[in-house]
Amino acid sequence: MPYDIYVPIKRSFLAEGPSRNNKPKERDRADEALKNACQLFEGFLLAEICKSQLAVxxxxxxxxxxxxxxxxxxxLDVVxxxxxxxxxxxxxxxxxxEIATDYDGRTEK
Structure with missing residues (x-):
């Protein structure tokens, strides 16, 4: 019977298409890069505060x-x-x- 090998295609597969599959990955990479940049900035800011207090x-x-x-x-930089x-x-x-809510048109936190 030819109907035994029939496998229905998921409706979501047709709706998404190949061009939309990269969007979440790109957003995840951008979010991770933003997170790393914010952590680096906090490290630099803490180092400058500590250095100024040490100078005083x-x-x-x-x-x-x-x-x-x-x-x-x-x-101090390493710590x-x-x-x-x-x-x-x-x-x-x-x-x-604060930055994540402003870039890329997102409004949720």
Missing amino acids: ARALGPNPKGPFHQLEEIA CEQVSSRGGVGFWKFLYE
């Missing part, structure tokens, strides 16, 4: 610039980047939600 503390102390000044700044990549203080999430 040094200015008040007996030795304004010690021999390990550059090493301290590099350590702040790690803090931000592991959740941070929450600024990147706020920034991500």
Whole structure:
């Protein structure tokens, strides 16, 4: 019987078409890139805040610039980047939600 091998085509397959299949992947990649950019920005911002506070503390102390000044700044950069990549203080999430609602015509948070 020829009807035994008949498999109906899903209606959603015909409605989507091949051109719409890439949209979610592109949006996911854009969302991931935006998330990473927000986390990096939070890391840079935290590092600058820490460096400015360290400079104030040094200015008040007996030795304004010690021999390990550059090493301290590099350590602050690394620590702040790690803090931000592991959740941070929450600024990147706020920034991500604000930007994500504005780009690409999306309005949901």
